[in-house]
Amino acid sequence: MDLSYTDEEQAFRAEVRDWLAETLPRDLSEKVRLGKRMSKQDVEHWHRLLNAKGWLAPNWPRKYGGAEWNAVQRQIFEEEACLAHAPRTLPFGLSMLAPVLMAFGSEEQRQRFLPGLLDGTNWWCQGYSEPGAGSDLAAVKTRAVREGDEYVVNGQKTWTTLGQHADWIFCLVRTDPDAKKQEGISFLLIDMTSPGVTVRPIVLIDGEAEVNEVFFDNVRVPAENLVGEENKGWTYAKYLLTHERTNIAGVGFSTAALDTVKHVAQNVKSGGKPLAENPHFAARLAQVEIDLMAMATTNLRVVSAAAKGEAPGAESSMLKVKGTVIRQELTSLLRRAVGPDALPFQPDYLEGGDNAEMMGPEHAATSGPSYFNMRKLSIFGGSNEVQRTIITKAIIGL
Ligand SMILES: Cc1cc2nc3c(=O)[nH]c(=O)nc-3n(C[C@H](O)[C@H](O)[C@H](O)COP(=O)(O)OP(=O)(O)OC[C@H]3O[C@@H](n4cnc5c(N)ncnc54)[C@H](O)[C@@H]3O)c2cc1C
Numbered sequence: 001m002d003l004s005y006t007d008e009e010q011a012f013r014a015e016v017r018d019w020l021a022e023t024l025p026r027d028l029s030e031k032v033r034l035g036k037r038m039s040k041q042d043v044e045h046w047h048r049l050l051n052a053k054g055w056l057a058p059n060w061p062r063k064y065g066g067a068e069w070n071a072v073q074r075q076i077f078e079e080e081a082c083l084a085h086a087p088r089t090l091p092f093g094l095s096m097l098a099p100v101l102m103a104f105g106s107e108e109q110r111q112r113f114l115p116g117l118l119d120g121t122n123w124w125c126q127g128y129s130e131p132g133a134g135s136d137l138a139a140v141k142t143r144a145v146r147e148g149d150e151y152v153v154n155g156q157k158t159w160t161t162l163g164q165h166a167d168w169i170f171c172l173v174r175t176d177p178d179a180k181k182q183e184g185i186s187f188l189l190i191d192m193t194s195p196g197v198t199v200r201p202i203v204l205i206d207g208e209a210e211v212n213e214v215f216f217d218n219v220r221v222p223a224e225n226l227v228g229e230e231n232k233g234w235t236y237a238k239y240l241l242t243h244e245r246t247n248i249a250g251v252g253f254s255t256a257a258l259d260t261v262k263h264v265a266q267n268v269k270s271g272g273k274p275l276a277e278n279p280h281f282a283a284r285l286a287q288v289e290i291d292l293m294a295m296a297t298t299n300l301r302v303v304s305a306a307a308k309g310e311a312p313g314a315e316s317s318m319l320k321v322k323g324t325v326i327r328q329e330l331t332s333l334l335r336r337a338v339g340p341d342a343l344p345f346q347p348d349y350l351e352g353g354d355n356a357e358m359m360g361p362e363h364a365a366t367s368g369p370s371y372f373n374m375r376k377l378s379i380f381g382g383s384n385e386v387q388r389t390i391i392t393k394a395i396i397g398l
Pocket of ligand 1 (some may be wrong): 125
């Protein structure tokens with residue numbers, strides 16, 4: 001296994017770095033650097049710039065307008081984008097739904113939906129989880145009953161990220177309540193403007209309504225919006241989840257966050273000395289840096305295997321657990337470094353208004369909400385407890 005970058009890959013890194021330096025708008029990178037919230041317009045702006053360069057969909061084939069990068073190129077882009085404080089792209093349509101449509105959708109569905117993902121016409125959200133179906137996803141109850149050339153959908157989804165902005169939702173629905181639970185599920189595309197769809201915000205601990213409940217009350221959905229075969233949705237759902245968990249290690253994000261924590265800790269005083277020299281703080285900082293270096297190497301092993309076409313196995317669970325624990329620890333250290341200045345809740349500043357006044361030093365206003373928001377990382381994308389069970393079975397063999 002070769003973990004060093006080739007000359008070609010180094011040249012690609014330089015190309016990405018130059019493009020980011022020329023193209024990434026300063027107002028967007030400042031928002032990301034300071035941990036402010038992105039608006040819908042911000043995300044659309046960034047998507048447009050990437051799409052104009054042909055880089056919005058790194059893993060799509062060129063024939064659909066993607067960049068068709070290999071795993072190493074994607075990793076390099078991710079690292080450079082994080083170092084430049086570029087916004088994240090929205091994964092729901094681009095890296096979750098699109099691979100499913102390419103693998104299991106009809107040609108008509110691909111022609112109909114893929115262009116709108118690139119040009120920003122359609123925002124998608126993910127309708128998997130329900131009040132009684134999270135870790136046990138196959139327990140979904142939202143019912144879809146076929147009536148002629150339509151499905152009639154009734155039920156509820158929850159934790160639907162950015163559902164308030166979405167034009168469409170891809171949903172797991174139960175089409176056969178009598179079959180074994182994994183065998184009675186279908187994958188349905190639902191227009192969020194359909195009569196009977198209601199979106200209700202859930203305000204999270206950081207004060208942001210990032211997620212929603214979505215209710216379906218006799219929603220009529222054309223049968224042509226069924227992806228693949230009826231009752232085969234579980235296969236497509238699992239395929240989508242393997243794409244949801246790519247890049248889960250967040251090496252680039254954590255590297256940038258580590259730099260921030262170090263910078264703040266050098267400039268904050270504790271007992272007359274920089275906080276970075278406080279033994280307890282320094283030990284935590286060193287530990288998270290060591291963990292990050294170890295994870296980055298594991299990540300390179302996985303990326304290197306993926307570049308040779310090998311599918312990641314339980315390693316993706318290791319990356320998910322380690323990556324999220326590291327990100328959470330970094331937000332915890334930043335909040336600790338900022339101290340009491342992390343306490344005031346300053347929503348105007350968080351929402352990104354350039355002229356909004358901030359109490360305390362840079363990073364103070366966002367460090368508290370970021371700390372709280374990042375608790376989500378160990379819950380979604382398959383909770384860390386469930387990932388640990390996968391690791392103990394598949395890797396440790398218990
Ligand atoms: C911020 C946020 C955004 C989200 N966005 C979306 C979205 O856009 N679309 C979507 O469909 N879903 C989304 N989710 C839902 C997410 O996928 C679920 O929260 C997750 O799968 C866990 O399910 P649950 O919340 O029902 O918890 P449960 O499954 O009820 O779990 C509760 C606790 O029990 C533990 N547990 C459960 N089963 C086991 C087990 N077998 N062994 C050991 N421990 C176990 C869990 O680890 C957890 O700590 C989001 C969640 C959050 C927090």
